[in-house]
Amino acid sequence: MKYQVVIAGIGGQGAVFLVKVLSIAAGLKDQKCLGTENHGMSQRGGSVSCYVKVGDFYSPAIDEGQADLLIALEGNEGLRNIQYLKKDGGTIIVNADEKFPNIEYKTVKIDAFEKATNGEIPIQALNVYMLGVTLAKDPNFPFNLGDIEEAIKVMNAKMADKNIAVLHKAIEDSRSV
Amino acid sequence: MKQILMGNEAIALGLVHANVDMVSGYPGTPSSEILGNFEKFSKKFDCETYAQWATNEKVGFEVAYAGAIAGKRTCTTLKQVGLNVASDALMSASYIGHLGAMLLVSADDPGFHSSQTEQDSRSFAKFAKIPVFDPATPQEAYDMVKIALDLSQKFETPVMLRPVMRVSHAREICEVDDEVNFQPNKGEFKRDMGRWAAVPPKGRFAQGLEQLRRVDTIAQYNWENFIEPRVKELKGGQTLCLTSGTGDGYVKEATEELGLEADILKLDMPYPLPKEKLEKLFDDYKTVIVFEETYPCIEEQLSSPKLHGKLTNDVHKIDEFSKDKVIQAFNNVGLTDKQSPYQNKKFEDELPVRPPNLCPGCPHRDVYYSIMKVFKKKKSIYSSDIGCYTLALNQGAIDTVLCMGASVAMASGFSIADKSKTVIASIGDSTFTHSGVAPLINAVYQKHRFILVIMDNSVTAMTGRQKTPERANPGVINLKHIVEGCGAVCMEHIYTPDIDESVAFMKEVKKKFEDMDGPLVVIMREFCVLDKERAPAMLPGIYAEVDPDKCVACDICTTQYKCPPMHYNEDHKIEIDPFLCIGCDACIDDLCPTDAFIERKLK
Numbered sequence: 001m002k003y004q005v006v007i008a009g010i011g012g013q014g015a016v017f018l019v020k021v022l023s024i025a026a027g028l029k030d031q032k033c034l035g036t037e038n039h040g041m042s043q044r045g046g047s048v049s050c051y052v053k054v055g056d057f058y059s060p061a062i063d064e065g066q067a068d069l070l071i072a073l074e075g076n077e078g079l080r081n082i083q084y085l086k087k088d089g090g091t092i093i094v095n096a097d098e099k100f101p102n103i104e105y106k107t108v109k110i111d112a113f114e115k116a117t118n119g120e121i122p123i124q125a126l127n128v129y130m131l132g133v134t135l136a137k138d139p140n141f142p143f144n145l146g147d148i149e150e151a152i153k154v155m156n157a158k159m160a161d162k163n164i165a166v167l168h169k170a171i172e173d174s175r176s177v
Numbered sequence: 178m179k180q181i182l183m184g185n186e187a188i189a190l191g192l193v194h195a196n197v198d199m200v201s202g203y204p205g206t207p208s209s210e211i212l213g214n215f216e217k218f219s220k221k222f223d224c225e226t227y228a229q230w231a232t233n234e235k236v237g238f239e240v241a242y243a244g245a246i247a248g249k250r251t252c253t254t255l256k257q258v259g260l261n262v263a264s265d266a267l268m269s270a271s272y273i274g275h276l277g278a279m280l281l282v283s284a285d286d287p288g289f290h291s292s293q294t295e296q297d298s299r300s301f302a303k304f305a306k307i308p309v310f311d312p313a314t315p316q317e318a319y320d321m322v323k324i325a326l327d328l329s330q331k332f333e334t335p336v337m338l339r340p341v342m343r344v345s346h347a348r349e350i351c352e353v354d355d356e357v358n359f360q361p362n363k364g365e366f367k368r369d370m371g372r373w374a375a376v377p378p379k380g381r382f383a384q385g386l387e388q389l390r391r392v393d394t395i396a397q398y399n400w401e402n403f404i405e406p407r408v409k410e411l412k413g414g415q416t417l418c419l420t421s422g423t424g425d426g427y428v429k430e431a432t433e434e435l436g437l438e439a440d441i442l443k444l445d446m447p448y449p450l451p452k453e454k455l456e457k458l459f460d461d462y463k464t465v466i467v468f469e470e471t472y473p474c475i476e477e478q479l480s481s482p483k484l485h486g487k488l489t490n491d492v493h494k495i496d497e498f499s500k501d502k503v504i505q506a507f508n509n510v511g512l513t514d515k516q517s518p519y520q521n522k523k524f525e526d527e528l529p530v531r532p533p534n535l536c537p538g539c540p541h542r543d544v545y546y547s548i549m550k551v552f553k554k555k556k557s558i559y560s561s562d563i564g565c566y567t568l569a570l571n572q573g574a575i576d577t578v579l580c581m582g583a584s585v586a587m588a589s590g591f592s593i594a595d596k597s598k599t600v601i602a603s604i605g606d607s608t609f610t611h612s613g614v615a616p617l618i619n620a621v622y623q624k625h626r627f628i629l630v631i632m633d634n635s636v637t638a639m640t641g642r643q644k645t646p647e648r649a650n651p652g653v654i655n656l657k658h659i660v661e662g663c664g665a666v667c668m669e670h671i672y673t674p675d676i677d678e679s680v681a682f683m684k685e686v687k688k689k690f691e692d693m694d695g696p697l698v699v700i701m702r703e704f705c706v707l708d709k710e711r712a713p714a715m716l717p718g719i720y721a722e723v724d725p726d727k728c729v730a731c732d733i734c735t736t737q738y739k740c741p742p743m744h745y746n747e748d749h750k751i752e753i754d755p756f757l758c759i760g761c762d763a764c765i766d767d768l769c770p771t772d773a774f775i776e777r778k779l780k
């Protein structure tokens with residue numbers, strides 16, 4: 001099994017957190033995994049892109065046209081990284097509203113900012129929310145809910161309950177997407 | 178035991194497992210997490226070790242080096258440009274050597290992700306004549322730490338480990354030792370003036386001959402221990418790829434995925450190489466290509482008409498590696514004629530750029546805004562330095578960026594060369610203690626007329642908020658005393674998120690400067706909004722929004738101030754992104770000429 005994920009967002013949205021969760025989830029299943037986080041120059045507000053490669057890989061970076069999945073924590077950052085997706089079969093799961101353009105890849109779009117504005121989810125958990133949408137909407141995603149819950153507990157036991165509740169909420173919300 | 182580790186964590190754990198008792202470094206992306214993790218692991222496993230941030234890389238290197246002379250196993254960590262600062266000490270240490278062991282971790286940044294140069298530390302190791310290991314993954318980094326330290330002890334020379342960003346910041350499941358058997362090494366300085374204080378020409382010449390012999394011996398050791406065991410797996414044929422570090426992964430993946438026929442020989446220690454033995458291997462191949470990041474370090478050590486790489490213009494010479502670049506190289510050499518599958522269409526329409534910027538609410542922003550208000554651009558030169566504050570480039574508040582500490586001496590130079598302008602230099606607190614003090618003394622004694630603003634947020638923010646000497650020793654080290662000790666006049670100001678107040682202070686500075694005939698130093702006591710200990714007390718929690726009826730789209734906020742939440746909406750009115758605003762209150766009242774910024778009413 002080989003699965004390549006690009007995670008794109010804005011500095012401060014917690015893309016790096018997702019790399020950690022997926023690396024731990026792979027570790028718990030004893031599956032080979034290489035993740036990389038690009039810290040860049042600014043601590044907040046700059047473009048961030050991270051890679052996770054599950055399976056037999058040797059280099060941590062992902063080339064254009066190779067990713068199975070792009071998790072975009074913000075719409076424009078998703079579009080900025082769109083070239084990393086596989087030409088056939090690549091999926092983007094994106095936090096965006098109805099203005100997000102039609103593109104040639106399978107697109108799952110959900111407006112998490114709106115949910116945060118309405119107080120349905122805490123904005124700090126946007127990253128976990130989008131991971132929940134991924135669990136619900138990407139049939140090829142190499143992890144299931146149990147794997148991710150376990151990884152979240154390993155990562156930070158104190159915050160685990162809150163984060164897992166957000167995961168469940170995302171899965172619930174995804175039914176109507 | 179299996180453990181998920183980031184490259185820099187793997188290096189830190191390797192240091193503990195390799196019985197290292199001293200780590201002394203200076204932060205710099207992507208090396209910064211090694212020292213902190215070493216400290217964490219030392220505590221966890223109850224090992225009595227020394228782990229401290231030095232004031233700069235040269236200091237960090239020398240502390241660790243002296244430890245190694247006295248028989249300890251030591252390590253210094255820095256980023257590639259930090260190696261430039263430490264290089265004076267390194268060049269001599271390579272002649273003299275030591276009795277214990279010393280690992281120099283120099284982390285490179287191919288692709289300029291957060292560095293001002295793309296220099297290759299392996300080539301620096303070659304220049305200094307010390308062995309260097311180039312890990313491709315966190316696992317290799319862990320393993321090589323141990324091998325390198327043993328090599329260092331055996332041959333009595335500093336040894337370099339050169340992880341690139343894609344190793345330091347990669348995460349992988351690593352196989353590590355089950356147990357920690359830490360035994361402190363005895364530190365005992367053994368007097369040997371002929372060695373530790375060798376004087377030129379005779380003493381150093383003799384050490385130079387010794388150094389040449391050592392390099393030859395290590396090249397042979399490299400062959401026997403790291404290369405020869407892999408030669409058995411080579412099949413011979415059309416193509417041999419010589420790889421180093423991350424280059425190896427890209428070549429392995431690309432050749433596998435595209436079904437390219439080639440033997441791959443990874444060189445764990447790219448310097449020193451056993452030249453003749455390696456070149457002998459070329460007999461079995463038609464073509465040899467070298468894949469390495471980013472300088473032709475291996476390539477320069479070998480010669481053969483069969484050899485292809487950067488020097489023959491077949492492999493890229495700048496920027497990070499990728500599989501696309503592997504296939505391009507195969508095409509350039511004429512081995513294949515393949516359309517690269519590693520290229521894809523970018524999104525066609527223009528996307529709003531998100532250049533690196535200061536955080537929402539960062540005090541640096543207000544300081545630069547007030548400098549520009551009071552010292553107008555046309556009549557000023559803004560020399561600056563390296564740190565978060567460099568991101569005030571966005572505000573147009575910076576004219577020069579060279580290397581750490583340069584703002585001060587460059588201000589001297591500008592003040593001599595262009596007397597028609599006021600020179601305002603800006604420097605961070607960490608950068609000032611790193612390399613700003615010597616040029617300040619220079620400016621005082623030569624009476625150079627400029628203003629130096631020290632932006633003191635009490636952390637080395639850009640590299641992850643390591644504590645500065647002043648913060649770590651409150652009441653003991655005081656920047657103001659340092660400045661005054663240099664003989665400079667010093668003004669101090671405690672920052673508040675009130676733009677008018679910052680501007681008013683800057684006006685006082687201007688006034689004071691009028692009767693100065695030397696440098697005037699200004700210390701701005703700020704904070705970093707990501708500093709969990711100090712920021713909460715400094716941020717009032719007053720969030721902004723914009724009254725669209727008052728906004729006249731004058732652009733002042735988006736050009737001179739540029740707080741990330743501020744952007745134009747579809748009606749061409751400024752809007753504040755509520756998820757980015759951190760409620761610092763600064764922009765409300767003083768920034769907008771039409772008072773469009775108002776307090777956001779929380780629903």
Ligand SMILES: Cc1ncc(C[n+]2csc(CCOP(=O)(O)OP(=O)(O)O)c2C)c(N)n1
Nearest residue numbers: 205259563564565605606607608637638639
């Ligand atoms: C010689 C050298 N060493 C290290 C670095 C990495 N580095 C970039 S900025 C910086 C220091 C920033 O600290 P400070 O001057 O306090 O400014 P702040 O980021 O806190 O605003 C460092 C160490 C570098 N660029 N050059």
Ligand code: SF4
Nearest residue numbers: 536539565638705706
């Ligand atoms: S990390 Fe701190 S110093 Fe750097 S931009 Fe953000 S608030 Fe400013």
Ligand code: SF4
Nearest residue numbers: 740758759761762764
């Ligand atoms: S209050 Fe204004 S200056 Fe402060 S973070 Fe919000 S938008 Fe930026």
